[in-house]
Amino acid sequence: MTEKQNPSQISNINHQIDKIKEQTREANAQIKKFIEKRDQLHEKARKTRDEVNQLKIERDTLNEKVKLLKAQRDAVRVNVIPIMDEVSALNEKIEGLQKNLPRISQRKLQEELDAIEWKIATTSLDLQEEKGLIANVKELEIQLSGFKKIDKQYKKIKELIARRKIFDAQAEVYHKELTEVAKKSQDLHAVIVEKMNTIKKDRTEADTLHQSFIRAKEQNNLLYEQIRQLIGQSTGIQSSLREQYQTRRKEEQTRRKDEDEKRKQEQEEKAVQEQTIKEQIGSQAREKLNRGEKVNWDEFALMLGNDEEDDTETQA
Numbered sequence: 001m002t003e004k005q006n007p008s009q010i011s012n013i014n015h016q017i018d019k020i021k022e023q024t025r026e027a028n029a030q031i032k033k034f035i036e037k038r039d040q041l042h043e044k045a046r047k048t049r050d051e052v053n054q055l056k057i058e059r060d061t062l063n064e065k066v067k068l069l070k071a072q073r074d075a076v077r078v079n080v081i082p083i084m085d086e087v088s089a090l091n092e093k094i095e096g097l098q099k100n101l102p103r104i105s106q107r108k109l110q111e112e113l114d115a116i117e118w119k120i121a122t123t124s125l126d127l128q129e130e131k132g133l134i135a136n137v138k139e140l141e142i143q144l145s146g147f148k149k150i151d152k153q154y155k156k157i158k159e160l161i162a163r164r165k166i167f168d169a170q171a172e173v174y175h176k177e178l179t180e181v182a183k184k185s186q187d188l189h190a191v192i193v194e195k196m197n198t199i200k201k202d203r204t205e206a207d208t209l210h211q212s213f214i215r216a217k218e219q220n221n222l223l224y225e226q227i228r229q230l231i232g233q234s235t236g237i238q239s240s241l242r243e244q245y246q247t248r249r250k251e252e253q254t255r256r257k258d259e260d261e262k263r264k265q266e267q268e269e270k271a272v273q274e275q276t277i278k279e280q281i282g283s284q285a286r287e288k289l290n291r292g293e294k295v296n297w298d299e300f301a302l303m304l305g306n307d308e309e310d311d312t313e314t315q316a
Contacts, residue, residue, distance in 0.1 A: 013234045020223050022228070025221045034213040041206035046197045050194050056187050062185040066178055073174035076167050083164045090153045090160070 114134050285300060 010234050010237050012232050013237075017227055017230050017234075024220055024223045024227075027216055027223065031216045031220065034209050034216060038206045038209040038213065041202045041209070045202045045206070048195050048199050048202070052192055052199070055192050055195070059185050059188040059192065062181050062188065066182050066185060069174050069178035069181065073171045073178060074173040077172065079167045080164050080171075082162050083167070087157050087160050087164075090157050092119050094150050094153045136189055 116137050120133050120137070281298075288294070
């Protein structure tokens with residue numbers, strides 16, 4: 001990895017991080033929607049469950065009332081059983097009496113009896129004829145007594161039927177109210193079933209949203225992990241760049257130090273060389289003067305300079 005590639009790669013990594021962060025923001029927004037919708041469905045299901053519990057209480061109360069009304073109706077109907085048993089007994093008795101009835105009708109027997117009694121009351125009869133009519137009256141009365149007994153039984157049956165109708169009316173009142181209450185209970189039960197289906201549907205949808213939330217969260221965690229990895233790569237590259245910079249800086253400092261030392265050494269060597277040359281020229285100028293030869297100003301100055309240095313050294 002070259003130094004020129006590092007900044008470019010960091011820029012590329014930062015671009016990837018920004019892109020993934022945008023994905024996480026979108027994912028977090030979606031996760032928030034999942035959570036809100038899921039919680040709304042749970043709250044809706046909870047409220048519906050409370051409604052169902054209240055409806056169940058009402059339904060159970062109605063069912064208890066149905067049981068009570070049914071018991072009251074059945075208790076009334078029980079009273080009808082002995083009545084009908086008695087009616088059956090009376091019908092059997094009537095059937096037995098009807099077997100002994102004459103072939104002539106009750107109306108004709110009564111007309112014949114009335115005619116004889118009228119004759120006895122309004123006609124002058126001898127003793128023998130009157131006895132015969134009285135005997136006829138007794139015979140007719142015996143024959144009519146069977147009809148009267150049957151009439152009496154029918155009257156009893158009529159009274160029993162009237163009593164039965166009272167019980168039937170009471171039972172019908174209970175049965176009608178029972179039917180109405182049972183209908184209300186059935187209607188409530190239908191509402192309960194509908195609400196339970198709604199709860200089931202809402203919970204299923206909430207579970208689906210929760211699973212979507214989990215998957216989205218897991219996906220988001222993967223994105224966060226990618227970001228952490230990219231940040232790690234970027235940090236590593238930055239550390240590498242810092243190390244490279246420190247290395248270059250140290251190398252540059254070492255190079256400058258070496259150059260300074262070399263330059264100083266060269267300057268010192270040059271100064272020594274210059275001094276040697278000066279000394280040689282000064283010595284040569286002194287030798288010329290000693291021989292009576294002419295010297296130029298530079299040679300004279302160098303000669304004087306050497307002398308001053310010699311004096312300085314001597315004084316020192």
